[in-house]
Amino acid sequence: MSRDVTLSLPTAPDTEALGRRLADLARPGDVILLEGPIGAGKSCLARAFIRARLGPEEEVPSPTFTLVQVYEADGTEIWHADLYRLTHPDEVWELGLDDAFTSAICLVEWPDRLGTHVPADALRLRLEAEGEGRRAVLSGGRAGLIRALSHG
Numbered sequence: 001m002s003r004d005v006t007l008s009l010p011t012a013p014d015t016e017a018l019g020r021r022l023a024d025l026a027r028p029g030d031v032i033l034l035e036g037p038i039g040a041g042k043s044c045l046a047r048a049f050i051r052a053r054l055g056p057e058e059e060v061p062s063p064t065f066t067l068v069q070v071y072e073a074d075g076t077e078i079w080h081a082d083l084y085r086l087t088h089p090d091e092v093w094e095l096g097l098d099d100a101f102t103s104a105i106c107l108v109e110w111p112d113r114l115g116t117h118v119p120a121d122a123l124r125l126r127l128e129a130e131g132e133g134r135r136a137v138l139s140g141g142r143a144g145l146i147r148a149l150s151h152g
Helices: 012-025 042-054 095-103 111-119 145-152
Strands: 005-010 031-035 068-073 074-083 107-111 122-129 133-140
Touching: 005 012, 005 068, 005 074, 005 145, 012 133, 031 042, 031 111, 042 068, 042 074, 042 107, 042 122, 095 107, 107 111, 107 133, 111 145, 133 145
Parallel strands: 031 107, 031 122, 074 107
Antiparallel strands: 005 133, 068 074, 122 133
16 A cells, blocks of 8 residues: 655646646546545646646536536546535446446546545545645555656
């Protein structure tokens, strides 16, 4: 089991850069749990990730009301889910996330709504306030992913 790694993100461009680095490293089957309070930068990071894969002009709306937005880049589906409005963990299956967790790259905001349905090898990326900026606390994920992110 990997230990937590903390990265300082003093500005929004630093958060976006982390999203782009993660996009370079992610592969199908990676589930990235984006944790943190409202305004922590979860959507900012997800938007940078998706645009890194699809191009800077890609429209990336927040999935707050649709719950899930699906994109395709080079034959790989990217699922961006915002589970804030779910009322029960079993609702994730109605969205099709169980299949997506194994075949797509999944960016999941408000992953606490998954309850016990969190994949064992998911990467937890918690964004927290730090001074005028924020920090990212990374844990879990497949072997080598955190090390590659922290040395990128």
